[in-house]
Amino acid sequence: MRLYEYVLRRILFMVFVLFALSVLIFYLTRGLLPPTTALAPYINPRLTDAGKLSIARAVGVATSSCPSFSDFAALQNGCITPLWTQYLYWLKNVLVGNWGYTLLPGISGTESTWSVFFGRFPYTAELDIVAAALTFLIAVPLGIISATHNNKAPDHLSRIVSLGGYSIPQFWFGAMLLLVFVLYVRIGGLGLLPASGALGTTCALCFSNPGTITAYTGVPLLDALLSRNIPYFWDSVVAIILPAMTLAITSLGLLTRIVRSNMMEVLRQDYITMARSKGLKERTVVYSHALRNAILPAITVTGLLVTYLIGGSVIVEIVFSWPGVGSAALVAADVLDINFLELFVLVAGVIIVVTNLTVDILYAVLDPRIRY
Amino acid sequence: MSQAHTQEGGDDILSIQELKLKFHTYAGEVSALDGIKLSIKKGELLGLVGESGCGKSVTALAIAGLLPPNAEVTGGDVVLDGKNVLALKPEEMRLARLKDIAMIFQDPMTYLNPVLTIGSQMAEITRAEPKLFVSTLVNYRLRQIDKQVEGTNPNPGLPAERERLRHALESQSLGRKELNELTRSYAISLLRSVRLPEPEKVFEMYPFELSGGMRQRVMIAMAMMRRPKLLLADEITTALDVTVQAQILHLLKDLRSEINTSVLLITHDLAIVAEVCDRVAVMYAGNIVEIAEVHELFRNPLHPYSKGLLASVPRADLTRTPDSIEGSVPDLLSPPSGCRFHPRCPKAFEVCPSRKPSMIEVAPDHYVSCFLYGGLNGKNNNT
């Protein structure tokens, strides 16, 4: 089978998964919660019952024959449309990006859920990407060292690190970092790192007034660079250290383990013995013969890693008051802002599925032996 | 004529004394080598035969210092060309492998890195320690140049190059670029000399694009590249079909005489031994039970095991059907006491289980370790 066929098939499959995911999430939220909850995000508080009813019809939860909103709220007189109709309306709204008004506290009721979500999303993206980078930078060498020194001190050490990271409650690790670096360790009486938010507006080591930047991308680090505001950039860097570290340390276990076991397997291959028998330096053996074969399979867990990071960022964002979608998700859960959660789940789904797709294709392309 | 050669060539390139070796496994300690004694003369082709699992390959690995981490040498020395290999520091051992000891392995499929081209896997040898290869490469090139200069209408640039190379020879150093170029042409010439078609193409190919026989040739070429003092050939023909086997073996022989290296040919196939070897050592359960010159051994094998081994070989003239030895190779976790062969030995008697026989020279250059031929009187001193 040719590459493009393979890609095509994977894309179709991706679309299917997303569709199924939408059905799942729709059923969970709309099927199991009363239709009034589903309606809430679309209703502007000022509306009269008549207005509400017309909206309920427009959103597709109330039948056109429904006499009054109170009947609708009491789920009587055949006011509620069948679930599949609701789904079609819902899907239409999802596709045109109409997610109604946000219910999040602290935000004007006239803000749309969509704009709120994607206003915050860049911060989460920034956090996750930085964390992912850190994870790779730490995990891969760790895995290699522990494989090349199997059952020796470095191996034990790196296993403890990765297993430890894997076993530490993320919220606790974050809290301890705060305790240590913000409360107890002080530089010249100053807090070492900012406790909150993506910007260093309150961090002691930060430039007192970093000024403002133009939101090209919404991602502070990038925007700061694009608008050449170096103080702002450093503030953002300083601000992201602790959260990203927390996320990375607690996520690297998976990757380290994969790299380690791959590496150990590869090092047991005959061609490694051959390479040694040729009198090559151990470094040459490891890096030019073993590494590539060991890293390649490790790429395949990237998808898993992304899933883990997105999940983890919810907790980390809460601990560090990171203004991303993760911390907002919890608030959304508190105020029953179903649409926000739905949006989050779907976006996360898209990201993960696409990542997996890219990884698979990349893998297929990279390894000369793979014949899909 | 090779006999004459071995007789007069007195000095050993390799001599193994009382080599004892254990494997530590979760199941317990496996005593893989139980004090083996072996020597190879310069330019000699020694066969090492025995059933699989009797410690042939381990011996080779021990010589090349490629033992797995859970192996431990508990006694004896391996002296290669005057220096004790076992005492070498890792770095020295590496250099020894790079220059003096080359090894060719059983399975050409798995012993080449699938994701690197043949070329790069050959080139990395010279790149590992350029100094060691300068003279080889340069001399090779000089010879080429000489030929061309003598030949009709030589390339005018040649004399200049010759000068440059001579300087390089003195300073023992080459530019990176030049090193690579020379390596390439040299490697290709080697590939040609192991009779690979279109060596330039092969140089660029990935292993999985080559057949088994071709890969084995590539491995031999790699070995030749280093002009080693000792070549360890571990079951190199097992994975190949018969016709290819023959070619490879002849290649080995030619190579041996060409660069005058000594070869330890490990195999379980007596036919091969008979075909190419000068001397042969029979191994059983971590012991060398009999060493003799090939024809001698085939004419009158002494050790009961050797007898059995020979008997099990199918003959061309089907005067009698091959009969196999009773029982199977012992589990070396708990090796039999005394002579390790006694449980399977048809001629075993009361001494065998209790004491370990020593090597006795029963005929010139014919050693055997079996109580049937004496060694009963006096303590077990492994002379």
Next chain:
Amino acid sequence: MYDIYGSSVVPMNVYEPLFSYNGTNGVNTVPWLAQSYTLSFDGHTLSLTLRSGITFADGEPFNSSAVYFTYNRILVMDGSAPIGHGTQASWIFQQLLNTSLSTTLCACTQVYGTQYAQDVIAEHFVQITGPLTLELHITNPNSALLYFLAHPVSGIVAPGFVMQHDLALWSESSNDYQLPYPKLSGNETQMTNEYMIDYQATCNTGATPKGCAQTYLDNSVDGSQAGTGPYTVQSVNTATNIITLSANPNYWGGPSGNVHAQIKTIIYKYVPDQTTREIDLQNAAAAGQAMVIDVAPTNIYDVASRSDWINHNNLVSTTPGVTIYGPYTQYATWFIPLDTNVTNPFTGTYYSFQPFADYRLRLAFADSVNLTLINEQVNNKLGTVANSILPPGIPPSGTNVSSSKLAYSYNPDVVQSLLLSAMENPITHFTLENGTAAPSGEFSNAFGCTALNAAGTCNHPIPQTIPLVYATGDTIDEAILNQIAGTINNVSTTYNMGLSVDVTPLPCGQMTSEAFSGEVYAWAESCFGWYDDYPWALDFFEPIVAPGGIYAAPEGWNTAQMGEYWNAALQASSQGDMTSLINSINSMNALANEQVSNLWTFYPDIYMVMTSNIRGFAFNPGFYTTGEPSQMALLY
């Protein structure tokens, strides 16, 4: 969690009303943008003279047509206060005029569309009599008039600025409506009227419902120059809830002339986590930056010295470079409604068990909590145990709270006897919300057993469960409800009454919606706090005790009597007859107390935690928001 838009962050510092609560207490109002005023005896006409020489941040002059624009805009546009404020702004003003204008006042459906704008214009609420003089024509006089005008939602906005931006906003997104006046013309009055009609034209409940169009000020978008206040809105990040105010260089200086923005930039940052806020404060204090943070009463000892507060009643900071001001009492009361006529959300019908229809059970619940202890241990003394619905000092002064007696006080023994009597002879007759008697058999308050056995316990008790709900994370309410549950369950187990009280946290939003739709027996409301739209005793009662208020009137409640007091109070208020107003308010108070309609808990205290380098701020108890003290400072 607080709403930086709904709260008075921006109103306080960016927009100014004609009057202001006077700084020390909110009891009186003083002219602010207004120079002077006279109110006719019948209370139907308020004549105003405005200060001269004041300009909006965008340079527009402040004059009577600005007031005309602002007040009419408020009337016509719900949530049109400088910062969106739900229906509050309009309803506060609408009640001064023809009640048919207001959904809240008349139980009628709101007229949408341009007709509504026409109705408002026809009211001629604001009459311009000169560039700096004007009259307000009031259909329904109200003694709280000046408090309305001092309310942050009635801050005056710059007409030109707002009209220009709104028109731009509406015409760019005019896909599902047509603006009658795409370009405004005529004099300012004329333009204002057209603007109002245009706005109503944008209201639609079409296929993808959007209500009415947004207005430019709704999110106090970047660079709002529409106020006369000491600050202007520099930027607003709706996603991360960061509002940046910057000083208004040509601020007029206030009545005293010496009010000036000394801080160049104020950044309002939304940091929901208590700990994080405190860490930030510490860092800021150490780094010499200026910062005000909100510290919950439960966490006061994170920043304040305990011994100083317990022993000497001083809030002394434990962090160098941090100062704490306060505590100040504010016009707010926390309480726990004990509801009757509770319905089952799934069936939509009444629960047959309506414990709080029984006065004895209401009293028993109220008697089983030691508020003083909780105030000291959990609320850390940052509040006063409430002895009536009315917070102290709320105007009109004289609505005296100390005189009204509470029917309850912490007393487990009384709880025990009350429970026993309620169990042995449960009430049999119920009244529905609409006053009619409930059909027999529909309700039964029976629990436990009617007669105890020799051992003094029930043999086969009828089990009943009363769930109490509070807002997740509200430590104080949690403590209160837990103690109630503890006491009641304790008695119940001694006599094997089968009555069990369990306490569950609900997300604030969920709890409130369930509570307002009458689906929970008793709930703690302080997650949004009970506060007045403006400091006026009468307004405090309306939703809680007045007939037709949002809380269901409990069984045994003398609705008729309360109704009479209520009408008398309204009457007195409209005639400005303070004495009888105060009398009827106090009688309502007394009635409410003796009936134990609700369990009043605390009057919350406010205090300000800020770095010491911040000079001068005005605390104003008149503002309607509870909690978030830092939101209430006018920094200058």
Next chain:
Amino acid sequence: MSHEMKQPEKNPAKSRRQHSDLRFALHLLRQNPIVMAGLVISVATVVLALLSNLLVNGAYWHQQNLTLRLCWNNPAFGWPVTNLFNCGGQVYPLGTDAYGRSLLQMIILAIPIDLQIALEVVASAVVIGVVFGSLAAYMGGLIDEVILRITDIFLAVPWILLAIVLIVVLGRSLTTLTLAIIITWWPWYVRLMRSQVIGEKEKLYVERLKMMGAGWPRILFRHVIPNSIYPILVQSTLDIGSVILTVSALTFIGLTPNPLLPELGNLSNQGIEYFFTAPWLIIFPGLTILIISLGFNLLGDGIRDIFDPRLRR
């Protein structure tokens, strides 16, 4: 003859394998003290969980004492925080929590609760995984496809999001908490079991059983599953730690059935609220979680090595 046929059914390799597994396990423990530590911790945890109700009266967690809130009087360690509350006579080794309960007692009461949830989750996930995984693998074709795609859907959402949604929808209780985690967990086991069975069903003895005309349920449940279930059990040990982490994470962010419930994440939740006045409230519960999950992970890691053929040499 029938005797010969029986042989493959009883899969003779197994007993010997277990035997050598045991030796390998001991070998590992000898050479790798970390695994030993894991074993010790896990066993200790389980024991503590079993004993907890004997050590501490289970009713204590309902009892609050507002006058003893947030106090620390461990003589061994004076906490360097201002405004330290005093706790009267009795000594509280780990201080008291926001409800005036001894933190140590609460932690002891919490361990069985967390462990129970973990076990419930893992057990149900294993059951689901084994049944559907083996069905998918053994039946192949459409069934395989369907089951795989379903797992794909669940794996395309971060677990915590799915859990949040579920808890919001189903309301907050221990049951829904457990359920939510199970729902995010089972797909892994299906995947794992599937790969195992696919390997197992290729084996010779399955063919021979088929030839003998044994029905698929018999082959699957009597032979294939018992032979391929090992790694699942390993995974489940490893996962107990992770599940405890998950549970505590969810309760920490406030998705808790009852704030008084002594559950490690729940206790930490109080802790983050009183970070300044009572740091011990977050430190110790979190530390407990760390130790327990680390214990199980170390153990699981070791066991995985035992079952990893590539590590055999």
